[in-house]
Amino acid sequence: MAKFDIAVMGGGIVGLATAWQIANRNPLLKIVLLEKEATLAAHQTGRNSGVIHSGIYYKPGSLRARNCREGKLGLEEFCSQHGVDWERTGKVIVATRESQLAALENIFKRGQQNGVRCEMVDVDRLKELEPHTAGIKAIHVPEAGIVDYPGVCQKLSELLTSGGTDIRLNTRVVAVRQKTDEVHIQTSTENVVASQVVNCTGLYSDRVAKLSGQQMQEQIVPFRGEYYVLKPEAEHLCRTLIYPVPDPEFPFLGVHFTRMIAGGVECGPNAVLALSREGYKWSNVNPRDLFEALTYSGFLRLALRYWKVGAGEIWRSLSKSAFVSALQKLVPEIQKQHLIPAASGVRAQALAPEGKLVDDFLILRKDRVLNVCNAPSPAATASLTIGKHIADELGM
Numbered sequence: 001m002a003k004f005d006i007a008v009m010g011g012g013i014v015g016l017a018t019a020w021q022i023a024n025r026n027p028l029l030k031i032v033l034l035e036k037e038a039t040l041a042a043h044q045t046g047r048n049s050g051v052i053h054s055g056i057y058y059k060p061g062s063l064r065a066r067n068c069r070e071g072k073l074g075l076e077e078f079c080s081q082h083g084v085d086w087e088r089t090g091k092v093i094v095a096t097r098e099s100q101l102a103a104l105e106n107i108f109k110r111g112q113q114n115g116v117r118c119e120m121v122d123v124d125r126l127k128e129l130e131p132h133t134a135g136i137k138a139i140h141v142p143e144a145g146i147v148d149y150p151g152v153c154q155k156l157s158e159l160l161t162s163g164g165t166d167i168r169l170n171t172r173v174v175a176v177r178q179k180t181d182e183v184h185i186q187t188s189t190e191n192v193v194a195s196q197v198v199n200c201t202g203l204y205s206d207r208v209a210k211l212s213g214q215q216m217q218e219q220i221v222p223f224r225g226e227y228y229v230l231k232p233e234a235e236h237l238c239r240t241l242i243y244p245v246p247d248p249e250f251p252f253l254g255v256h257f258t259r260m261i262a263g264g265v266e267c268g269p270n271a272v273l274a275l276s277r278e279g280y281k282w283s284n285v286n287p288r289d290l291f292e293a294l295t296y297s298g299f300l301r302l303a304l305r306y307w308k309v310g311a312g313e314i315w316r317s318l319s320k321s322a323f324v325s326a327l328q329k330l331v332p333e334i335q336k337q338h339l340i341p342a343a344s345g346v347r348a349q350a351l352a353p354e355g356k357l358v359d360d361f362l363i364l365r366k367d368r369v370l371n372v373c374n375a376p377s378p379a380a381t382a383s384l385t386i387g388k389h390i391a392d393e394l395g396m
Helices: 013-025 063-082 098-113 123-129 149-162 202-211 232-237 287-294 297-305 307-318 320-328 383-394
Strands: 002-009 031-034 086-088 091-095 119-121 137-141 145-147 166-168 173-178 183-187 191-199 219-225 228-230 241-244 256-259 265-268 339-341 345-351 362-366 369-374
Touching (some): 002 013, 013 383, 031 191, 063 145, 063 383, 091 098, 202 369, 219 287, 232 265, 297 307, 297 345, 345 369, 369 383
Parallel strands (some): 002 191
Antiparallel strands (some): 086 145, 091 137, 219 345, 241 256, 256 265
């Protein structure tokens, strides 16, 4: 039975960043990272849009806001130091109708409170930045950017391995048993013992937390985001990042345009209930996952509150024409023939029983196990800072 000082469960960017921050503070610690897949960053980290967020949207003073601002700078420094591709592109948040101007102003005020460098721009300036948008007013955020998140994970893995951290792939956590001075982890391959454990399992974080004895009312509900990419002849329609003003009636951001670090432009996502925690297609159905979501009071209340908007999201998932119509609100020149289907992602969203999205990081301790039970966007941007926070919580 292998024994370690620290065991980190989950090989996405938050788990890797956490292990790296702990190893940096005490290189003599024996650390193991357990990942159920054959590769690192196989789920949320490897399937997101690759944006370095500025922190403009988040409630001032929240963990999301504070970690995003510090994490963004740390991520950019890390990438520059270690040769990971990133670029500061800037982005525009675009109001396309008068009714969105009040919400746009509120976002601008939040950005200023959070220390984000941003400016309100008129139509003429917007057309200079993004000539093909249909906006009447916008916020320009020069410091937003894009990055190769799987590349960040690969570099973190290399640094960890060279420093002595044991990274074990194809190792699924089956059971967690806490004792007075250690934690026994049963995996699909062998048993592991650690003095302290960090749960960064994303889509399965609530289930793993419960294995550790953590009592929690919140539950992870998986939402799939579907994307298209622009054909090369249409890529000129988006220079940087084009975002809508979030709909205050719906708790998701809405479709947008993102220039990608490897080239090309991604469009999306929508937001529909995934029929499995790894439900990247409608055909991916897991009866247990689906039953769990559909019988959870939090999801039922959310669905009841937003059923009209949710129906629209499902229609956009099933109809390419409907998806195009949503994109045309930002860039009217987009046509159906410009779009090619791309890989989808699944967001691990914690819901509270009353039907509200948990909109901040949720980190809970159960004795010797620290459970990261909700790590919404900007978790990837803020991953290095989240790792620091977790290391502090562990007393490292």
